[in-house]
Amino acid sequence: MQHKLTNSKVLKLALASAGALLFLAPSLGANALSNSQQDGSENRDSFLVAQGNCPTRRSTVDRTFETPNYYVTICSGDSRNSLGYYVGAAKDGSGGITVPLTRRSGDRYIAANGNTIYAVTPYELRVSQNGRTILNERILAASGDDTVSARGCRNRESTFVTAETASYVISICGGDLPGSYVGESKNGNGRIRLPLQSYGRDRFAAVNGDTRYVLTRNELRVTQNGQTILRETVRNWN
Template sequence: MNFLQSIFPHKGTFKLAFVGMVCLLFFIPLVKAEESAKEETASINKLSNNLVQLSQQKVCPSTELLPTRSFETDKYYVFICRGNQKSPLGYYVRFTKNGGTKITIPVSSKIGETYLATKGEATYVMTPYELVVTKVNRRDRVVFREKVNNVIAADGQPLARACPDGNTTFVEAETKNFIVYICGREVPDSYVAVARNGNNRIALPLQKYNSSGNMEDSQYVAVNGDIRYLLTRKLLKVSRDGRNIVKEKVLHWN
């Protein structure tokens, strides 16, 4: 925890403990893998085209500092630019889609694929999964959170984020501390969970699931050694020997 506090400059910004994780989620109608692949390719191509256009507008602080990561959310384009002597970790650059408003902030911390930048009372955290903004004057409360729709590396290739290549994402769900994906080909057969603080990732096969016609009754179970993962429509529980390690409300799913 001391290590995490040294990374995040505002105490309390992300006080989330890394706990043995993972969940299972609700079954939704099967989407063909080929259609998903086509949609993903189209999204990547769209993002790449937008990147080229924005690059012509001098996205990064100088022409030598090209983007190493490019993100797209519903409202924003975000770029992580290469660093220089003034900001060795690089720069966080964000454009609004509707008006083109731009902010540029030096990256203050980086751990894996998590980039953090601070300006005044606001802290911006960019990961391959979501964009999060917190403010000190609101006791480090999250004031903005938005899912990342696409993310590409400097070579234009998408970063691995959720389900493996060739798999369909049947479900994406969120709790306070985790983002969970249910993956598979013809049917759900695995789950992937990502910790919102630090992006620690785990993938396990499903042990069993009940995709009831009544979603309220659906539940999924996975086991990893002596740890049991249970997710229902309302609740995620991770337990060891009958004792809960994690118990969190399901906030969003699709």
């Protein structure tokens, strides 16, 4: 029993240390946030927390994201870095980091701090180190979103279903009845909107030429000329 307790304590300490390293190891090109910028109070709106985080007066807030444990701000570019900046802060106030963006691609923002890569989209925050994912958290809230990109369905449309797989978020949209299939890649690199060909209880199908998309409560399956080219389990269904 004592041995098990000791292992549990060691594991907890290791996890805590890993979490701290994510945002407290700035290298060349990255600046640690000051204490005044590390206010992690969960009672404050993430956009308000982000207002003072951009590194210079010429750099302003473009987007903000909130995960269960972090706030992320995307700041506009300035004379030092035209692409802008990624600013991450832990909600518990344990630390933060400011890193120049290396790429903007649609709704995907990427920054590099040595061998650590930060990638944020309206759906997830993913941090990898040496090619290995060390953090992956779902986005709880975002500001500055384009309405279609953030919600899938357009203004004044009804959202009948929102489903999530490992790689995609799918929305079933329409008016009084379901009418459209909207599939969005989590990495921000792709989006498709198609009229529904058919729908039934927890099953929706759309066709784009030789490609057929079928969404059920259990899986997303994409076929091309009758051959399955994608099959992913549905993780969330709302």
